[in-house]
Amino acid sequence: MPSITLSSPNILPEGPIIEVQFLVSASLEANLRQQNKQVPNPVTVRVLIDTGCGICSVSEEIPKQLGIEPIGVTTIFTAAGEGQASVYFMRMRITTPNGIITWEGKFNSVILTRQNISGLIGRDLLQHGNFLYLGNSSQFVLSLL
Amino acid sequence: MVLEKELETYKNNKERLLKEANGKYVLIKDIEIIGVFESENDAINMGTKKFGNSPFLVKKISEVDETQTYWSGLVTIGR
Numbered sequence: 192m193p194s195i196t197l198s199s200p201n202i203l204p205e206g207p208i209i210e211v212q213f214l215v216s217a218s219l220e221a222n223l224r225q226q227n228k229q230v231p232n233p234v235t236v237r238v239l240i241d242t243g244c245g246i247c248s249v250s251e252e253i254p255k256q257l258g259i260e261p262i263g264v265t266t267i268f269t270a271a272g273e274g275q276a277s278v279y280f281m282r283m284r285i286t287t288p289n290g291i292i293t294w295e296g297k298f299n300s301v302i303l304t305r306q307n308i309s310g311l312i313g314r315d316l317l318q319h320g321n322f323l324y325l326g327n328s329s330q331f332v333l334s335l336l
Numbered sequence: 337m338v339l340e341k342e343l344e345t346y347k348n349n350k351e352r353l354l355k356e357a358n359g360k361y362v363l364i365k366d367i368e369i370i371g372v373f374e375s376e377n378d379a380i381n382m383g384t385k386k387f388g389n390s391p392f393l394v395k396k397i398s399e400v401d402e403t404q405t406y407w408s409g410l411v412t413i414g415r
Contacts, residue, residue: 194357199390206410215379215389216380216384218380218381218384218385219384219388222384222385222388223389224390226356226382226388233366239410241408241410243406243407243408243410244406244407244408244410245374245404245405245406246404248406248411251362252337255337258389259389259391260392261338261385261391262337262380262383262391262393262394263339263393263394263403264337264339264343264391264393265402265403266403266404267403267405267406267411268403268404268405268406269405269409269411269412270406270409270412271412271413272413273413274413275337275384276404277338277339280380280384287363297376301402301411302411302412303412303414304409304410304411304412305410305412307350311410319341334382
């Protein structure tokens with residue numbers, strides 16, 4: 192099980208943030224290559240591991256940068272009220288010292304209230320692994336099958 | 337609105353889909369129901385195979401639509 196352990200002096204003000212890459216889905220990449228079309232370059236951003244979030248979510252900018260189209264629409268409830276979010280199917284890649292974690296799944300496209308992150312890792316991904324928050328050592332560990 | 341036609345197609349066929357395939361995943365493009373699948377990933381992959389990088393709808397057939405709640409205040413709505 193690949194895992195990543197990160198130490199962060201800013202874990203108290205910022206929370207557990209990791210750098211990831213977003214890519215088009217494997218099936219879309221295969222489709223584009225078959226048609227001799229350009230496969231979009233991965234987009235590298237910082238995301239927050241958020242156990243208060245049920246589904247992985249990204250800033251609206253990510254699917255725009257990848258140039259991908261939605262596969263659904265969902266109703267979301269936030270502190271600001273009810274709204275609609277487009278749903279995209281993508282890959283998220285995390286490079287760890289002992290392997291690459293690739294998660295392919297649905298991501299809600301949302302408006303994030305924080306400027307220094309572009310996405311949230313939610314419980315839909317976390318249910319497939321382990322997440323440890325080691326506050327007294329300012330570290331966290333994420334491991335996924 | 338994004339996927340407006342597809343959502344309308346789902347709404348117009350919902351009663352029949354619930355009777356025939358409750359709990360499964362429907363793939364819709366414009367006004368056409370392409371197919372019903374046991375798994376969401378199968379529906380998405382079929383949609384990508386048939387339509388490439390163009391919008392299509394994959395929706396779980398259920399009486400009540402799933403919603404998502406963001407508890408941490410990190411997500412807001414609209415502008």
